[in-house]
Amino acid sequence: MNTTYFPILKALTAEFTALENTKPGNAENIIPLFELPKVPDRKKYRESSTPITEFIDDTSEEIGRLWAGKNAMFDAYHWSPAATNEQGEHIIPYAYQALELMGVKAVPVVGYDRWSILEYQMALQSIARTHKGKFCIRLDHTAFEDSAEPDFFKANLDEIISLLELDPANCHVILDFEDVTPLGATDLIDKFESLFNLISSYRFMSFSIAGCSLPKTINEAVKKQNSCGVVLRKEMLLWRSARQRFPQFPIYFGDYGVRGPHSNEGIRSPNTNGKIRHTIDKEYFVARGHSLSKPPKGEQMWELAQKIIDSGRYLGANFSWGDSEIHRCSTKKFKGNAGQWIAIDTNHHLAYVVAEVAEFERVTASRAVTVEG
Template structure:
């Protein structure tokens, strides 16, 4: 099994910076799903007569700069399923055409949760009529809920495949658990098995599991300011269990990087806490500071970076660009703002997960070979 990783990343500057600085050897194992955020509240877009069109064009250009010639999934999960640009064109086919024109191997994502909206169906049909590449079906909480009524769920899934004329053998499926903080590991595995048993007979090309264990705010992860703590990455435990439970199926790992599906989309706040989210084996090691509005303000990052280095989890400045930035910060070379630290944390996370998945697959394959002998 190839060690491919399917992260769901916000199509924002911090994530673009993280990908830009990802080592080529790691990037070859990553197929991102770019989540199109709402149009940011920036002067450029406030003063534009066509802010939606310009924002999608700008975002597509950034994806092209980083990912031209590679597979990139895209979705507008947080937009209305009827959203159009200023010229009346639905945002999904408009984004698809922009990415294709720019040389990205765009993979349209079909959201199960939005399929009942006629305008959404028609938008995806307009793509499927000419698209010869791969498709992705995204099964979120709506699909998990519907799986309690198997006939109803399979009727809906069958309609997606039929109306879009999809070939399951050319289609990737994401089982998207979104925010997994309310659930235990056993509950998650039960939810996975219930849904996976309903789709495993369709002959889909591949699958990935996605979820995020980081809560919406850092004070929910580490209660006390100026302390460190660990957050269990339940999505990683779930994926490992799924790989062992269904070893003959191509089930890949996915997550939300270092900020979850419901996190603040790049809107600055004066109450933001200084923090570093450092991915380690099956956990996030979190160094939490305090409000950046209080002394020592941004300079607190120097101490937080040193805490990461002294934690026993630091892998050295050669491991990733993000790790080299942590070292630079500990030497008081820069402080960084919230966006820069999302980029640094995400870059380390991408590098770590690629290595973590590869090691798990290597050990699993070795154990399987030993048993077969």
């Protein structure tokens, strides 16, 4: 069964906390892609003469602490494709070496969108010369656009495979839809099939679908302050459709956790609303408060946590660390800041998705046996 889950997570404190508190039984079903954010605006890095190097070292150390001995993909999607550290070394091979030193089974990600940049090609070639493990090719909006010209798209993909001397049988492919909020379910399926039909003959090891249905701001998800609403997780519906349409292929589920690909990376806003994004079957159940700068400020989280518990969607404090924190908050044991709630929401999300994927695969397998019988 395709029970492995491939989330794309920001390599930031909140996501690290979520993973640190993930139950071992769930963690073994997760292969994360850690997205290296830009260097945070912290005193340590502001005062450093080598902030990029130090940040990558610190981030790799955290990933190693949590994920040593296990596969972890890594990418620097939001950096310049030619970005280097203070010593002039490209950040991709530097991060690769740093992760390997920490004992992580680092899986380099090849970004289709950046492949035309010579410095980026050379950086990945330097890794490919000695890397013995798996590779990943990330196909994003650029690939989806290029798929309208199949010959052009395939020429680019063939060049990636050739210049890096990749064995497709040892390569995972992510079809990354990024922000799917503007797209309908039918549009997503059509886009998926158009691209997947072009790559299905390459005999890649495995595939995953990634996307995020959460809008950039909470007021786009739940219009009214101090109320609750649901957001359809279209990426989950797309994956289920893909599994049913192409059952012979190992197509896995992936997403962006509880914050989208272009959300603020640890940037504090005075207008941040209190909110809990609680993952449920095919949806997010969102409890929205109001600006944390207005009374009762952080104490509003006590009521929001109680709304989650009273919603009929709460699975109990024992389901995950995140759920136990929701229960603690409802009893006024703590309020939590924005980063802590990203960690809590992400932890519940990871646990829920692992269970959701396993259940879908179990039911699908059961139906297949019934049909064959």
